[in-house]
Amino acid sequence: MNDSGRGADMPPGFSDDFRDALDRLFVWRRDVRHFRTDPVDPAVLDRLLATACLAPSVGLSEPWRFVRVEAPARRAAVRADFARCNADALAARTGAEAARYAALKLAGLDRAPHHVAVFCDADPAQGRGLGRRTMPQTTTWSAVMAIHTFWLAATAAGLGVGWVSILDPARVAAILEAEPGWNFLAYLCVGHPETPADSPELERQGWERRNPARRAWIMR
Template sequence: MMTEPDPRPAFSDDFRAQLDRLFVWRRDVRHFRTDPVDPAVLDGLLATACLAPSVGLSEPWRFMRVDSPARRAAVRAEFARCNADALAARTEEDAARYATLKLAGLDRAPHHVAVFCDADPAQGRGLGRLTMPQTTVWSAVMAVHTFWLAATAAGLGVGWVSILDPQQIARIVDADPRWTFLAYLCVGYAQDPSDSPELERRGWERRDPARRAWIVR
């Protein structure tokens, strides 16, 4: 009996080893060079992000490139305000350590991308969302991760900033009122590429080798 040829690309051992290195080197970046990214590369990465899976094929992610200096300055001010609140909420000893951390690359990153989710999109016709409406948000987060990995493969760094008030960011970038703010991404070339998280290098937190899957028998 004739069997159809397998249409999938054959991913080599070499490719898999490289892919593992990509996961290891994907980093949250807060120190950027200021040189801009080729617009075609950035567009390509945002298109790749849209290859992510989504509940009911709803594609609920909404990426907004924030190019306006005035809007960026407003986001920067909003971060400063929220970060000061976060600092004030800590104990004295903890606050001293927190204050030494750099938690955003907003000043130097050449590109800013605000990511929203349309939590109730017409696309997908509601499939898979009746019992778990949060799945649209999860789908949008998968697109962020896809973008993050693709950017790493392109030699770029991405920094996720969440020390922000979602409603203020939606107002500043003039987002559709039906959308939910998820992430503010700084994008550019990393100044200090590393294969370990900055929070680990700075002694704030360590990865837990026990964070693997449980086996349910």
């Protein structure tokens, strides 16, 4: 028996205090765009990436591929691609909505001390295809689960994560010399948030609001 009186193979018990803290973690997990520039302890970042790999995956395929982007030239190339894509997105809007879009802070690329790109190996040998024959996209969903696991773990460690999606996947894959068969999913900015918040920035800026109707469950 271990010190808690439970057998070594018994699942842990989770207290009410733990569940309350977990609920707060979900609330405080935000898409961060304003970062301090001081770096994260390398051991902490390594631990968070290891935690991300505890995510569930179809057939135990573990299709996620995390790439830490450290080279200034590569970061600058990704930043330039964001600028191009963001300009195109702005040009597609008109009137007041264009002005509102232009005022949004949509990325923390310039200040976040760490950049992590996430790819998915769409057809990994690991897992031997289990669960993917009729729904091959489950490898992508598995990799997204790893991103979310990383995000929650980073929030629990007092760090912020911002998901930059205004990028061209093919160009980013070329910039980072991704392996053939790797599909680009996310470019994450990671660091200490300037001002943690328990509400989405887009909501605070009046771009969009949460929809209470999405909390309804449909019964069939």
